[in-house]
Amino acid sequence: MRLSRTLSMTLLLVLMVALLPASANTLNVLMYHHVANDTPPATSTRVDVFRDHLDYLDENHEVVDLVWALERLQAGESIPDNAVALTFDDAYINVYDTAWPMMQEYDFPFTVFVATQPVDQGSRIVIQWDQLREMHEEGVRLLNHSHGHEYMVRYDAYDDTWREEVIETVETAQRRLTEELGEEPPKIFAYPYGEYNDLLRDIMEDLGYISMGQHSGGIADFSDWQALPRFAAGGTAANLDTLKVKLQSRPLPVEFPLPEQVTNDRRPVLEARLLDNDDVRWDALNCFTGAGTPIPFSIDGGVLTAQTEEDFRDGRNRYNCTAPARSGGFYWLSRQWLVNQGPADY
Numbered sequence: 589m590r591l592s593r594t595l596s597m598t599l600l601l602v603l604m605v606a607l608l609p610a611s612a613n614t615l616n617v618l619m620y621h622h623v624a625n626d627t628p629p630a631t632s633t634r635v636d637v638f639r640d641h642l643d644y645l646d647e648n649h650e651v652v653d654l655v656w657a658l659e660r661l662q663a664g665e666s667i668p669d670n671a672v673a674l675t676f677d678d679a680y681i682n683v684y685d686t687a688w689p690m691m692q693e694y695d696f697p698f699t700v701f702v703a704t705q706p707v708d709q710g711s712r713i714v715i716q717w718d719q720l721r722e723m724h725e726e727g728v729r730l731l732n733h734s735h736g737h738e739y740m741v742r743y744d745a746y747d748d749t750w751r752e753e754v755i756e757t758v759e760t761a762q763r764r765l766t767e768e769l770g771e772e773p774p775k776i777f778a779y780p781y782g783e784y785n786d787l788l789r790d791i792m793e794d795l796g797y798i799s800m801g802q803h804s805g806g807i808a809d810f811s812d813w814q815a816l817p818r819f820a821a822g823g824t825a826a827n828l829d830t831l832k833v834k835l836q837s838r839p840l841p842v843e844f845p846l847p848e849q850v851t852n853d854r855r856p857v858l859e860a861r862l863l864d865n866d867d868v869r870w871d872a873l874n875c876f877t878g879a880g881t882p883i884p885f886s887i888d889g890g891v892l893t894a895q896t897e898e899d900f901r902d903g904r905n906r907y908n909c910t911a912p913a914r915s916g917g918f919y920w921l922s923r924q925w926l927v928n929q930g931p932a933d934y
């Protein structure tokens with residue numbers, strides 16, 4: 589009797605686990621700049637709103653260390669459900685003064701992407717080296733955001749000179765962080781302005797860096813590790829109601845097997861190979877531009893092909909595709925294109 593009860597309990601547990609949606613094993617990353625009430629609104633999260641974010645994350649998500657989570661995903665190891673990592677670009681002083689003490693209350697790990705030249709120059713708006721050392725000693729991740737925060741892909745010619753310059757800004761920042769912190773940070777890079785093209789992503793891969801952009805979406809083992817997405821959490825994207833929805837999304841399971849994305853095309857073609865996943869409602873997929881205009885697409889032979897009908901404007905443009913999940917929530921894909929990347933002053 590006791591044995592059979594144990595057996596039925598075991599069977600029940602096995603059945604319950606089998607019925608649960610497969611563990612998504614995905615990571616959503618939030619990107620902040622300023623946490624302050626008196627900085628440019630487009631890149632700022634107000635202090636009271638930031639407090640609301642932290643409360644919400646504390647109640648509903650598992651805030652994890654970015655480096656730890658990326659290493660585990662790359663190695664095919666599991667991370668907690670509802671995992672979220674917090675990142676702050678540019679090392680603004682209000683992250684030290686305001687955001688850090690608040691995150692200490694919640695014991696949340698976080699990452700700051702540092703452009704090292706403004707720190708070397710003693711700019712008053714960024715965190716100074718002695719303060720960065722203090723953060724480093726307390727376990728804050730300080731990672732590479734280039735030396736001079738240059739536009740890295742708005743050039744006339746992608747020649748050897750360009751190649752040397754982009755390698756130089758990445759390696760200088762890594763060297764300065766290593767010198768000032770006393771140990772080399774993990775090779776994880778955030779593109780200034782989130783801008784990259786295929787040539788730059790390949791250089792970052794050659795240099796051995798994981799690289800992050802500023803396009804929306806989550807991260808999984810099938811992600812492009814030199815074009816990882818993040819969800820903006822400042823400016824209009826600081827709104828907690830819309831942020832909650834984004835945090836419930838998972839990365840759309842696709843791969844980009846076709847290398848050369850044309851980098852200066854005003855109507856680029858998105859081609860992505862669909863990965864097996866019964867949870868995705870492929871029949872209810874939708875694609876749209878960053879401005880919200882629908883993009884026609886087709887799915888044929890396991891390949892998603894989409895192309896905008898409207899010309900992309902100069903600068904950063906995005907394709908977004910979303911599909912509902914059978915288990916609830918939805919899947920999200922975002923892909924960035926830059927157009928007319930000359931050294932113009934935009």
Ligand SMILES: [Zn+2]
Binds near residue numbers: 677678733737780781
């Ligand atoms: Zn930046």
